Amino acid sequence: xxxxxxxxSLTVSPGGTxxxxxxxxxxxxxxxxxxxxxxxxxxxxxxTLIYDTSNKHSWTPARFSGSLLGGKAALTLSxxxxxxxxxxxxxxxxxxxxVFGGGTKLTxx
Amino acid sequence: QVQLVQSGAEVxxxxxxxxxxxxxxxxxxxxxxxxxVRQATGQGLEWMGWMNPNSGYTVYAQKFQGRVTMTTNTSIxxxxxxxxxxxxxxxxxxxxxxxxxxxxxxxxxxxxxVSS
Numbered sequence: 001x002x003x004x005x006x007x008x009s010l011t012v013s014p015g016g017t018x019x020x021x022x023x024x025x026x027x028x029x030x031x032x033x034x035x036x037x038x039x040x041x042x043x044x045x046x047x048t049l050i051y052d053t054s055n056k057h058s059w060t061p062a063r064f065s066g067s068l069l070g071g072k073a074a075l076t077l078s079x080x081x082x083x084x085x086x087x088x089x090x091x092x093x094x095x096x097x098x099v100f101g102g103g104t105k106l107t108x109x
Numbered sequence: 110q111v112q113l114v115q116s117g118a119e120v121x122x123x124x125x126x127x128x129x130x131x132x133x134x135x136x137x138x139x140x141x142x143x144x145x146v147r148q149a150t151g152q153g154l155e156w157m158g159w160m161n162p163n164s165g166y167t168v169y170a171q172k173f174q175g176r177v178t179m180t181t182n183t184s185i186x187x188x189x190x191x192x193x194x195x196x197x198x199x200x201x202x203x204x205x206x207x208x209x210x211x212x213x214x215x216x217x218x219x220x221x222x223v224s225s
């Protein structure tokens with residue numbers, strides 16, 4: 001089974017920009033992996049921010065965007081807010097089987 | 110509105126089995142796959158597998174092959190996840206999610222504690 005890797009932790013200043021990445025042990029991440037990005041705050045159920053690389057749900061703040069960058073899936077946060085402090089997980093698809101990354105703990109400080 | 114309501118917390122002994130239910134409402138149950146995800150305390154999300162309620166087709170993560178069984182009862186719009194041969198490492202919150210909505214809808218989670 002593939003291993004999906006994320007930065008364990010990142011810190012961003014309020015109003016700043018940060019990019020979280022999601023890599024695959026099988027090689028470059030492509031649109032065919034249908035990357036998802038989830039946000040989970042402590043004690044809450046995960047919620048989808050981005051699906052299929054770059055698509056947003058109606059509740060996804062405009063400051064979040066998804067893309068492919070350097071062979072990885074990427075989640076960019078532009079203009080960080082205190083409420084963005086959370087754990088972020090990516091999910092990749094491998095022919096029907098999905099695998100979560102280990103998560104990135106994002107601190108806004 | 111779409112809701113996924115899961116069964117209550119369970120305490121099981123090592124070696125036992127647990128069956129968690131996920132009752133769907135607010136949409137046509139057979140129109141969307143159901144995915145199961147678990148999360149140990151303080152740990153990350155772990156994808157367990159998904160099931161198509163219409164066909165009964167399932168896909169399981171390799172880690173759980175042979176120990177997990179996902180089923181549905183379409184007459185009551187309910188999905189089930191049964192995990193057998195439980196060990197302490199299976200202590201976690203188990204979530205169901207509606208895959209077809211791009212994981213827009215999640216159950217509230219069911220805590221399964223495995224302890225002797």
